[in-house]
Amino acid sequence: xxxxxxxxxxxxxxxxxxxxxxxxxxxxxxxxxxxxxxxxxxxxxxxxxxxxxxxxxxxxxxxxxxxxxxxxxxxxxxxxxxxxxxxxxxxxxxxxxxxxxxxxxxxxxxxxxxxxxxxxxxxxxxxxxxxxxxxxxxxxxxxxxxxxxxxxxxxxxxxxxxxxxxxxxxxxxxxxxxxxxxxxxxxxxxxxxxxxxxxxxxxxxxxxxxxxxxxxxxxxxxxxxxxxxxxxxxxxxxxxxxxxxxxxxxxxxxxxxxxxxxxxxxxxxxxxxxxxxxxxxxxxxxxxxxxxxxxxxxxxxxxxxxxxxxxxxxxxxxxxxxxxxxxxxxxxxxxxxxxxxxxxxxxxxxxxxxxxxxxxxxxxxxxxxxxxxxxxxxxxxxxxxxxxxxxxxxxxxxxxxxxxxxxxxxxxxxxxxxxxxxxxxxxxxxxxxxxxxxxxxxxxxxxxxxxxxxxxxxxxxxxxxxxxxxxxxxxxxxxxxxxxxxxxxxxxxxxxxxxxxxxxxxxxxxxxxxxxxxxxxxxxxxxxxxxxxxxxxxxxxxxxxxxxxxxxxxxxxxxxxxx
Numbered sequence: 001x002x003x004x005x006x007x008x009x010x011x012x013x014x015x016x017x018x019x020x021x022x023x024x025x026x027x028x029x030x031x032x033x034x035x036x037x038x039x040x041x042x043x044x045x046x047x048x049x050x051x052x053x054x055x056x057x058x059x060x061x062x063x064x065x066x067x068x069x070x071x072x073x074x075x076x077x078x079x080x081x082x083x084x085x086x087x088x089x090x091x092x093x094x095x096x097x098x099x100x101x102x103x104x105x106x107x108x109x110x111x112x113x114x115x116x117x118x119x120x121x122x123x124x125x126x127x128x129x130x131x132x133x134x135x136x137x138x139x140x141x142x143x144x145x146x147x148x149x150x151x152x153x154x155x156x157x158x159x160x161x162x163x164x165x166x167x168x169x170x171x172x173x174x175x176x177x178x179x180x181x182x183x184x185x186x187x188x189x190x191x192x193x194x195x196x197x198x199x200x201x202x203x204x205x206x207x208x209x210x211x212x213x214x215x216x217x218x219x220x221x222x223x224x225x226x227x228x229x230x231x232x233x234x235x236x237x238x239x240x241x242x243x244x245x246x247x248x249x250x251x252x253x254x255x256x257x258x259x260x261x262x263x264x265x266x267x268x269x270x271x272x273x274x275x276x277x278x279x280x281x282x283x284x285x286x287x288x289x290x291x292x293x294x295x296x297x298x299x300x301x302x303x304x305x306x307x308x309x310x311x312x313x314x315x316x317x318x319x320x321x322x323x324x325x326x327x328x329x330x331x332x333x334x335x336x337x338x339x340x341x342x343x344x345x346x347x348x349x350x351x352x353x354x355x356x357x358x359x360x361x362x363x364x365x366x367x368x369x370x371x372x373x374x375x376x377x378x379x380x381x382x383x384x385x386x387x388x389x390x391x392x393x394x395x396x397x398x399x400x401x402x403x404x405x406x407x408x409x410x411x412x413x414x415x416x417x418x419x420x421x422x423x424x425x426x427x428x429x430x431x432x433x434x435x436x437x438x439x440x441x442x443x444x445x446x447x448x449x450x451x452x453x454x455x456x457x458x459x460x461x462x463x464x465x466x467x468x469x470x471x472x473x474x475x476x477x478x479x480x481x482x483x484x485x486x487x488x489x490x491x492x493x494x495x496x497x498x499x500x501x502x503x504x505x506x507x508x509x510x511x512x513x514x515x516x517x518x519x520x521x522x523x524x525x526x527x528x529x530x531x532x533x534x535x536x537x538x539x540x541x542x543x544x545x546x547x548x549x550x551x552x553x554x555x556x557x558x559x560x561x562x563x
Contacts, residue, residue: 067280115158
């Protein structure tokens with residue numbers, strides 16, 4: 001390498017050379033396409049003494065060590081200048097990495113450095129901005145907590161309240177701000193630090209904070225964030241700009257894009273690749289333990305940790321649309337229940353999207369933790385969309401799993417005839433269907449003894465589905481379902497997605513999270529969900545049936561179930 005690189009760059013590049021498989025394409029592109037060309041072709045000045053003093057402040061925050069990536073980012077952002085103008089070479093920086101890597105600690109160190117006597121600029125105020133109070137004030141609180149352990153010494157250089165920290169010599173402050181724009185017009189920031197930038201949906205508050213820049217020399221902006229779920233928001237635009245700089249030759253114009261993420265979703269199954277999104281992982285064994293735990297839960301069922309890919313690996317997985325469960329859990333339903341089912345109580349679910357499309361009925365029996373489901377479906381062959389179906393429905397019909405209806409519609413009488421046949425095998429205690437389809441089925445069901453007046457019809461509401469979704473998920477994860485040879489039911493389940501609702505809200509890790517799900521179709525024309533939805537409806541009624549304790553028996557034909 002022909003250029004002279006500062007020590008904090010050389011140290012980081014040495015780590016990249018030692019563990020090349022732990023660094024993503026964005027990191028490699030930053031090295032080859034931005035940093036090395038800048039030091040080779042530009043007349044830059046590195047204030048090494050300033051960098052060492054800034055990094056040395058980490059001991060006053062109680063840090064045992066400062067990692068290579070932290071020195072790399074802070075050194076380039078704070079201590080590299082253009083010789084001719086004296087201005088910072090990279091005054092704006094993006095730090096995008098997985099949750100748990102110590103972003104708040106770097107914010108604290110950067111903030112403390114800039115209000116310390118080692119920054120020659122007076123009143124270089126540090127304004128930390130975030131969408132909620134905890135994220136905005138956590139770095140401030142961390143600094144105060146560290147100062148309180150060495151109060152006498154630190155009071156020589158700083159004074160502080162619960163809200164603000166001020167440097168005595170430079171009269172600069174560190175303060176956290178939430179998204180409320182009121183009163184922000186009077187800011188005279190030296191630097192604006194955005195914490196968890198992914199939460200911003202537009203530029204309204206971002207612009208309010210940034211208007212305080214430019215009133216002091218060397219204005220800077222730093223953005224610390226994980227990936228998020230705001231599509232086409234400010235973070236997405238910033239990532240696009242970063243990719244243009246890193247891969248397409250666009251000038252950086254003083255912007256430092258430090259992005260740590262997986263290069264593909266498939267890499268999530270390789271622990272070594274986790275380092276790509278988590279640069280502190282090699283130093284934080286507890287973080288590795290937690291990510292392993294999170295991965296196992298997520299791999300069982302994505303709905304258990306819908307933000308795992310987005311927050312830990314920095315690859316967005318739309319948390320509003322998730323698979324019902326992992327495919328291996330669906331495959332695990334292909335087993336027979338070892339016991340006699342005839343004569344047992346069952347709940348029945350009906351799903352009827354359109355009489356000219358699909359219909360399905362599901363019998364559901366609970367024995368201990370086991371859930372046994374007997375499912376049948378009907379397809380209207382006069383549906384003009386029939387050619388778009390991506391399934392071997394003719395074979396399923398030959399095997400008896402579905403019925404092909406060569407008529408203008410699926411007659412409700414066909415469905416009731418099937419239920420009547422099942423009544424000869426099982427004691428059907430309740431039939432569950434949604435109110436929109438009940439009007440179609442009402443008269444037919446009454447003829448076989450099921451009505452609201454008889455209290456053996458239940459009209460399903462969205463809140464009922466939200467209530468049983470966690471129980472269905474648990475049944476999948478623990479492989480409690482017994483479906484036997486019912487390929488149409490597995491196919492329909494694999495066609496279904498979880499859709500996050502806004503019925504209830506909670507805060508997880510300081511972020512607003514929505515905890516309830518409904519079921520939706522992945523693709524409505526070629527991938528149907530009716531068999532699975534009839535199972536969901538029958539699951540809602542299982543509390544109306546007897547739960548039979550599973551008993552061990554001596555069977556001559558183990559593994560066989562009579563439907």
